[in-house]
Amino acid sequence: MTSQSSQQILDRWNGFVTKVTQRLNEITAEADAGFAGMLADPALDTIAFGNAMTALDVRKKDLDQKLSNTFSEQVAIQLAMDTKAEQQAQATLAKALWWMEETWERYRTKKNVELVQTLWTRLEKVWSKPVACVRCGSELQRTIFHKAESVTCRHCSAVNSVTPDPAVYNYFAVAPHYYAEAMALEHRFAVENFKRKLHDEREVRVHVHDDWRDTNLEELLQWEALEKAYWTTYFAAQARIVPMSEDEQKTWVATRMQPLYDYDFNQRNVWRKYKGLP
């Protein structure tokens, strides 16, 4: 039974959590105007855009910290004699932190895609701008647009080195990652949700059933599949911006999967046994 005073502490805590999570909505709403202004500016600066995003990211992390600190320095201590209420308060904290993470990641990736789209519309003028041969002045037939290339003039055979317009560099500096990150976002959430689920289930096993079994093979395989789905979606999306063969995409996926094996799976007995590792 939750005592009256525990209930009061919980009510206060819930009110505080609501206030802090709403603050994140206020911060992003305020930032909207600033981003709209930057995107409308013909001299749009992708570095300044990135810096503004980093500053917001810091503010979001401050809110995380505020919640975590208030829980551990006040709420957990006040509820130390009431385990059930403390667990309830902790569940509220975990839920709030995850809500803020999802809300912020959705906002961040959406704004970054708006940046990519804006840069893209400005490229249209650059694409259609003909490049003339330095020797004879006839129009060169370019084959790639996102990198410097040597183009041999079809009329006079002069070799021209053609460098992309800065707008092209700007676009390709940010577009592949920002676009891919946004396209694969729900897969990232799926991985994180699954990891949280594993963690929560283990907590229940240990604390309620005194069962110290670690994550089993079936769970690791599910986790691996989710992680792979994320990177596969991510690089397939990148390939829509920069040319990348299926094999190149697979190589990238394998590269990005490797840390999960090196720093986690390969440390686990059940995985090493499955893979026949020593």
Ligand SMILES: [Zn+2]
């Ligand atoms: Zn020529």
